[in-house]
Amino acid sequence: MVVFMGSVVAWLALFLGYMFTVKGHAFNYTEALSKSLIFLEAQRSGKLPPNHRVPWRGDSGLDDGKEANEDLVGGYYDAGDNVKYGLPMAFTVTTLAWSAIAYKSELQSAGELEHVQDAIRWGTDYFLKAASRHDRLYVQVGDPEKDHRCWVRPESMKGPRPVLEINDNTPGSEIAGETSAAMAASSMVFRRFDAPYARQLLNKAKMLFEFAKEHTHTFDGECPFYCSFSGFHDELSWAAAWLYTATHSGTYLKYIVEETVPAIVDEFNWDLKFAGVQVLLSKSFFEGTHELHTFKEHADSYICAALPESPYHKIPMTPGGLIHLRDGANLQYATGASFLFTVYGDLLKKFNQKIECGGRRFESTHLLAFAKQQMDYILGQNPLGRSYMVGFGKDPPQQAHHRGASVPLSEANSDVDCGMSFTRWFNKNAPNPNELTGAILGGPDKKDKFSDLRWTSVYTEPCTYVNSLAVGPLARLTRPLKKL
Numbered sequence: 001m002v003v004f005m006g007s008v009v010a011w012l013a014l015f016l017g018y019m020f021t022v023k024g025h026a027f028n029y030t031e032a033l034s035k036s037l038i039f040l041e042a043q044r045s046g047k048l049p050p051n052h053r054v055p056w057r058g059d060s061g062l063d064d065g066k067e068a069n070e071d072l073v074g075g076y077y078d079a080g081d082n083v084k085y086g087l088p089m090a091f092t093v094t095t096l097a098w099s100a101i102a103y104k105s106e107l108q109s110a111g112e113l114e115h116v117q118d119a120i121r122w123g124t125d126y127f128l129k130a131a132s133r134h135d136r137l138y139v140q141v142g143d144p145e146k147d148h149r150c151w152v153r154p155e156s157m158k159g160p161r162p163v164l165e166i167n168d169n170t171p172g173s174e175i176a177g178e179t180s181a182a183m184a185a186s187s188m189v190f191r192r193f194d195a196p197y198a199r200q201l202l203n204k205a206k207m208l209f210e211f212a213k214e215h216t217h218t219f220d221g222e223c224p225f226y227c228s229f230s231g232f233h234d235e236l237s238w239a240a241a242w243l244y245t246a247t248h249s250g251t252y253l254k255y256i257v258e259e260t261v262p263a264i265v266d267e268f269n270w271d272l273k274f275a276g277v278q279v280l281l282s283k284s285f286f287e288g289t290h291e292l293h294t295f296k297e298h299a300d301s302y303i304c305a306a307l308p309e310s311p312y313h314k315i316p317m318t319p320g321g322l323i324h325l326r327d328g329a330n331l332q333y334a335t336g337a338s339f340l341f342t343v344y345g346d347l348l349k350k351f352n353q354k355i356e357c358g359g360r361r362f363e364s365t366h367l368l369a370f371a372k373q374q375m376d377y378i379l380g381q382n383p384l385g386r387s388y389m390v391g392f393g394k395d396p397p398q399q400a401h402h403r404g405a406s407v408p409l410s411e412a413n414s415d416v417d418c419g420m421s422f423t424r425w426f427n428k429n430a431p432n433p434n435e436l437t438g439a440i441l442g443g444p445d446k447k448d449k450f451s452d453l454r455w456t457s458v459y460t461e462p463c464t465y466v467n468s469l470a471v472g473p474l475a476r477l478t479r480p481l482k483k484l
């Protein structure tokens with residue numbers, strides 16, 4: 001009898017476990033959230049603080065800015081290389097700040113609010129240095145061409161670190177606009193914790209916005225790695241939308257209503273922010289700013305284009321159900337959609353709204369379920385049954401395309417030239433010696449296939465903004481399932 005009961009209990013436990021892991025796809029979202037933020041620490045440049053959590057990283061780029069007689073120490077490396085690019089760095093910070101604003105209580109309950117704030121401040125401290133002079137903004141440190149011919153960890157970089165800037169003669173509305181958005185959004189995060197710092201950020205945000213719209217021009221200095229394909233109109237609207245959200249000033253509302261180009265888009269990423277503008281401004285519309293109704297309509301159109309059950313759905317998906325727009329950091333499109341669906345879903349719920357796509361009605365729960373499904377795919381609920389986050393879940397990737405993670409510490413100081421560095425550390429079909437914990441990699445191809453090789457960078461390279469966009473949805477998912 002005891003044996004019988006025991007086996008019933010065992011079977012029951014197995015069955016429930018199956019239901020929970022396979023049907024409920026219950027991942028440990030707190031762990032995924034926590035690890036996402038650890039990855040951002042691995043991307044830090046500059047002098048690392050004592051509480052730094054990635055044991056194999058050290059100080060780097062301590063002379064950054066010297067070429068221009070400036071202090072540009074700090075900030076983030078964007079991906080697997082050692083260059084500091086202004087545009088994606090600012091977008092990373094803007095989206096982190098948005099997550100910290102929208103999901104503050106979830107982050108707090110998960111014990112991660114401080115880590116998010118630290119991650120934001122690591123960026124904004126750097127932007128304050130980059131924007132310390134009124135007539136310019138430093139937008140890049142490092143030479144991408146040379147950097148890409150050398151496979152060394154940032155701690156061992158040798159050679160010049162050229163600096164790029166935008167100014168009155170070489171303007172760049174995308175980067176100035178995005179940096180303005182990052183500063184404005186971050187000012188809201190720090191308002192209650194560090195008011196003087198928040199004011200400093202907001203002032204810079206205002207100045208950068210003026211600069212961005214006075215000289216409207218595309219800066220192509222970050223090409224071919226971060227060329228703006230979508231132009232600067234989205235960054236100008238995005239900056240104005242964040243400034244309006246942070247200040248409620250009529251000046252920015254006027255700009256938004258009169259100058260913003262209406263746009264229907266179906267993706268959200270470091271280059272294209274219209275969908276973010278629409279979702280962000282929908283909140284003000286729901287709160288009573290009627291002038292913003294077109295933004296709410298366009299946010300609905302974005303959802304209708306991305307939601308698989310919608311008759312207007314047009315985003316390419318893999319057979320396994322993942323958004324797949326293009327190889328090369330493709331998971332940014334999944335985390336980007338997941339983020340906006342989460343935020344917009346919660347807004348619809350809070351303001352008791354539904355949306356319609358071609359006569360079909362969708363409720364907040366549809367949006368939140370889609371956001372969850374994209375995150376679950378990344379964490380392991382996919383045809384290959386593997387995780388795309390390093391150090392998380394089942395069968396996670398071993399060969400992230402990442403310099404720091406792939407050079408063993410024991411060889412860190414060996415005298416290896418750039419040519420040799422590829423033979424020694426890059427072209428080696430073996431797991432990285434250092435775990436790039438929490439990095440969400442480029443992800444699978446359009447048929448759900450994945451190649452876990454360091455040199456297939458379209459699948460294995462991580463990017464800061466893939467992760468920053470995952471923070472909001474993961475924080476939201478730490479709430480108990482039934483509260484979805």
Ligand SMILES: *[C@@H]1O[C@H](CO)[C@@H](O)[C@H](O)[C@H]1NC(C)=O
Pocket residue numbers: 028030031034
């Ligand atoms: C989930 O992860 C968190 C953080 O890593 C950990 O503290 C917690 O014990 C985990 N929960 C479960 C149910 O394993």
